[in-house]
Amino acid sequence: KKIEAILLENKEHILVPAEKVAHVQVNNRLDHALLVLTKVGYSVIPVLDKDYCIKGLLSLSMITDAILGLEKIDYEKLSEIEVSEVMNTDFPIVENPYDLEEILHLLVDYSFICVASDEGSFTGIVPRKQMMKGLNRLAHE
Amino acid sequence: KKIEAILLENKEHILVPAEKVAHVQVNNRLDHALLVLTKVGYSVIPVLDKDYCIKGLLSLSMITDAILGLEKIDYEKLSEIEVSEVMNTDFPIVENPYDLEEILHLLVDYSFICVASDEGSFTGIVPRKQMMKGLNRLAHE
Ligand SMILES: Nc1ncnc2c1ncn2[C@@H]1O[C@@H]2COP(=O)(O)O[C@H]3[C@@H](O)[C@H](n4cnc5c(N)ncnc54)O[C@@H]3COP(=O)(O)O[C@H]2[C@H]1O
């Protein structure tokens, strides 16, 4: 189909490889994760374990939600809470090689999709941006 | 064109009207804004002035960036800083009635676009989600 051809035109750009994706570890503390998320500027980033498997997604609001539950913002408490205690674990992971139609379908509800190898190790993410570029090209044909 | 027709099929769903868009005011303090952003769960929200004009965009990382600059996280300081001091003011605003091709082009780099009337008052936002739905429909034809 014309659509798939346009989107796949830049298939090699669709996947952001794991080494280019900002991430944190499951056992990092929230004071460290707050710093990373603030500095990288991405709203949501993957959480990996020591075997490089995807375990969760983390956003700043998951951290501030944990802080706001305390009496008053107690920065010291942040160094006692692990990322694994606040991260989101309910999200899709697709296996490499991924199917474009499946990715398109999932990207309706998520701003990016995590991709893993058949053994579970993190391969990269497919963000919406590349699809928006394809759509932009389609509309201007 | 087929693309425009598909995307415009749901033109009435493309714009999220202003009354459904979470926002804060320019003179709100950061402790209030932190609470709103944490509770609504959106990563970026518009900032309006008292005349309902769009003045900026705010994310949690803009707030945590301001806090991390302090000696230690000082929650009291948050009630002294105004939203207008940390918000992003460099972003596109399109005028209603908007041109779909222009919106598609801007949505490559932004997860949503703010729409205003010709007098500048906030009309709503066009998020990427609706475009992803259109693309999904196109791919399944
Ligand atoms: N440093 C930067 N340089 C250029 N453009 C930037 C940027 N930060 C954000 N953007 C733009 O804003 C969109 C939304 O970013 P957000 O951080 O909310 O949401 C991002 C973020 O949560 C995640 N993401 C993307 N690239 C990432 C990376 N290298 N590492 C970790 N997470 C990433 O995927 C989501 C969707 O990304 P997508 O590219 O579709 O869409 C991005 C991109 O178009």
Ligand SMILES: Nc1ncnc2c1ncn2[C@@H]1O[C@@H]2COP(=O)(O)O[C@H]3[C@@H](O)[C@H](n4cnc5c(N)ncnc54)O[C@@H]3COP(=O)(O)O[C@H]2[C@H]1O
């Ligand atoms: N409460 C919720 N219910 C259902 N799905 C949810 C959701 N919160 C987030 N999502 C999903 O996650 C995507 C990214 O949301 P995010 O908050 O990073 O980025 C959002 C947010 O910054 C802003 N946004 C969308 N709707 C908003 C609203 N009603 N008020 C304020 N900002 C909104 O536009 C960006 C793109 O939104 P988009 O809908 O394309 O894409 C959304 C949507 O597909």
